[in-house]
Amino acid sequence: MKTILHRADTRGDANHGWLHSKHSFSFANYHDPERMHFGALRVLNDDTVSENRGFGTHPHRNMEIISIPLEGDLRHQDNMGNKTIIKSGDIQVMSAGTGIMHSEYNHNADQPVKFLQIWVIPNKQGVTPRYDQITLNVADRKNKVQQVLSPHPDDAGVWIHQNAWFSMSDLDQGKEVSYHLQDAQHNGVYAFILKGDATINGQALHQRDGLGIWEVESLDIKADSDTEILLMEVPMALN
Known part of the structure; x- marks a missing residue:
């Protein structure tokens, strides 16, 4: 990692x-x-x-x-x-x-x-x-991960011309969720803390902090306070 x-x-x-x-x-x-x-x-x-x-x-x-x-x-x-x-x-x-x-x-x-x-x-x-x-139905991200963007027109959320997936999560303090990369071989995730505090794969993060993670298959996310998070999974190599 x-x-x-x-x-x-x-x-x-x-x-x-x-x-x-x-x-x-x-x-x-x-x-x-x-x-x-x-x-x-x-x-x-x-x-x-x-x-x-x-x-x-x-x-x-x-x-x-x-x-x-x-x-x-x-x-x-x-x-x-x-x-x-x-x-x-x-x-x-x-x-x-x-x-x-x-x-x-x-x-x-x-x-x-x-x-x-x-x-x-x-x-x-x-x-x-x-x-x-x-x-979006924001209730679908309460204490879970909601996909909001993908490469596929028929998938959840909007779509773009890139092998990328965005997700959002609204977690109560103490809640834990996992995010599994769609393409762990080629992609990484940039996690951005919109509100609150969270620990992602052992790294403590606070409001508006960003954490890039790659060469990993999943993220373990724990809300240290009520928190909202945006996850942006993108290819690490540019075509």
Whole structure:
């Protein structure tokens, strides 16, 4: 088993006033050659956007982009004709492929929106751009592991062009669960603590800590307090 630990307070910190972003990996003006990616996981941004503010129309290409709202509502619009509101409990995916243009704004006038923006390097270049958004049943992650993303269109959650699986778990203090890798030969898992405290394979973690684990078949997770966790299983080698 190999691991890499990223404590919450070691992340890149970009405060633009209307946007406060924490970068687990190098992004924009934050550059750390030791934190460029974890396998195919290229970006994990922990964003807080002020009321009625947001990201104007901008392009993406050849990247799988996943947004997970944690608090508040996010308003999305793109050049494929999609105009949607993404709420806590939803997950959104865009396959940028040959190129997309989109904007994201805080839909609320009375509270910030907090969300994760995640980029996964795809295993196919130049695909037709695609958008999807679903509402998850958050009860399905209570004291167990809920799959929210996979490589398969007919599987649970959204899907992307990569041999990757995301899962979420909401655990009461003292509860224990296991996560078995879908492809232990090629993949690793980046575990991100959304709330609370947990021990994963013997490593104590706290809110917004990240732990990358590879060359392992499973994760043993114990909630040291009420905790919420995002697990991102991705290939360790890039095509």
